Amino acid sequence: MSGPGGAPALEADGVTVRYGDVLALDGVTLRLGRGTVCGLIGMNGSGKSTLFKALLGMVDLTAGTVRVDGGTPARARRRGAVGYVPQTEAVDWAFPVSVRDVVMMGRYGHLGITRRPRPADHEAVEAALERVELTDLADRQIGQLSGGQRKRAFVARGIAQDARTMLLDEPFAGVDKRSEATIVRLLRELAADGRTVLVSSHDLHALPQLADEAVLLLRRVLFHGSVAEALEPDNLARTFGLDVSDARGGEAA
Numbered sequence: 001m002s003g004p005g006g007a008p009a010l011e012a013d014g015v016t017v018r019y020g021d022v023l024a025l026d027g028v029t030l031r032l033g034r035g036t037v038c039g040l041i042g043m044n045g046s047g048k049s050t051l052f053k054a055l056l057g058m059v060d061l062t063a064g065t066v067r068v069d070g071g072t073p074a075r076a077r078r079r080g081a082v083g084y085v086p087q088t089e090a091v092d093w094a095f096p097v098s099v100r101d102v103v104m105m106g107r108y109g110h111l112g113i114t115r116r117p118r119p120a121d122h123e124a125v126e127a128a129l130e131r132v133e134l135t136d137l138a139d140r141q142i143g144q145l146s147g148g149q150r151k152r153a154f155v156a157r158g159i160a161q162d163a164r165t166m167l168l169d170e171p172f173a174g175v176d177k178r179s180e181a182t183i184v185r186l187l188r189e190l191a192a193d194g195r196t197v198l199v200s201s202h203d204l205h206a207l208p209q210l211a212d213e214a215v216l217l218l219r220r221v222l223f224h225g226s227v228a229e230a231l232e233p234d235n236l237a238r239t240f241g242l243d244v245s246d247a248r249g250g251e252a253a
């Protein structure tokens with residue numbers, strides 16, 4: 001489960017993030033090993049995107065620490081060790097780049113001193129496009145793809161990057177069945193290859209086929225364990241903000 005030197009692939013310790021008055025994360029502690037797909041489940045506003053930003057070093061932590069691949073998030077990003085598929089809303093789809101250009105961005109950490117792509121970089125990009133079944137659309141401007149195709153383009157970027165850790169924020173939102181099945185298959189392949197995949201969703205139906213483990217988030221980690229246990233009614237009630245104290249005879253939920 002651990003990487004070189006025994007360090008977990010992803011490690012958050014007491015991570016707290018405040019945006020002014022809003023407490024987005026409250027002491028999140030989480031460890032993920034290698035070769036696993038972990039589903040990150042929480043309702044809108046529960047802090048899923050903020051946790052990704054914390055793991056990527058893209059937000060100031062009010063408290064706590066994050067380690068990716070045994071180092072800081074900035075170091076992991078510089079080394080291309082962490083791939084990120086952002087939420088659809090977080091991307092400027094009008095940006096004048098082709099699908100192939102987006103996938104090539106995954107190679108930036110691999111480029112030599114000239115910063116010019118070499119044959120191996122082009123080969124990695126074409127192979128990644130093929131794996132997500134977007135070869136035919138590779139020359140299209142990124143905004144001219146459907147929702148599912150856009151997600152697949154960003155998954156291809158992570159594959160081309162050869163990232164050891166992949167973070168995906170709501171990859172199934174607005175995605176058709178074919179794209180969903182392709183993404184699930186690819187993420188399972190990445191985990192089988194020893195990579196660590198953390199994938200957020202507020203939708204639970206894909207979870208059993210997709211994930212080996214699940215984290216339930218509501219500003220803090222309510223549960224981390226098997227998918228089957230995560231889907232138990234009590235856990236879901238707590239995650240989605242329902243008060244189950246009555247059902248438990250007054251015990252605090």
Ligand SMILES: Nc1ncnc2c1ncn2[C@@H]1O[C@H](COP(=O)(O)OP(=O)(O)OP(=O)(O)O)[C@@H](O)[C@H]1O
Nearest residue numbers: 019022024042043044045046047048049050051202
């Ligand atoms: N830049 C920001 N400034 C102020 N508040 C923010 C900012 N970003 C997020 N928040 C707030 O922090 C909380 C957590 O937001 P976050 O985007 O992490 O949730 P989420 O679980 O990803 O939600 P969703 O499922 O809707 O994407 C929310 O209350 C949100 O309104």
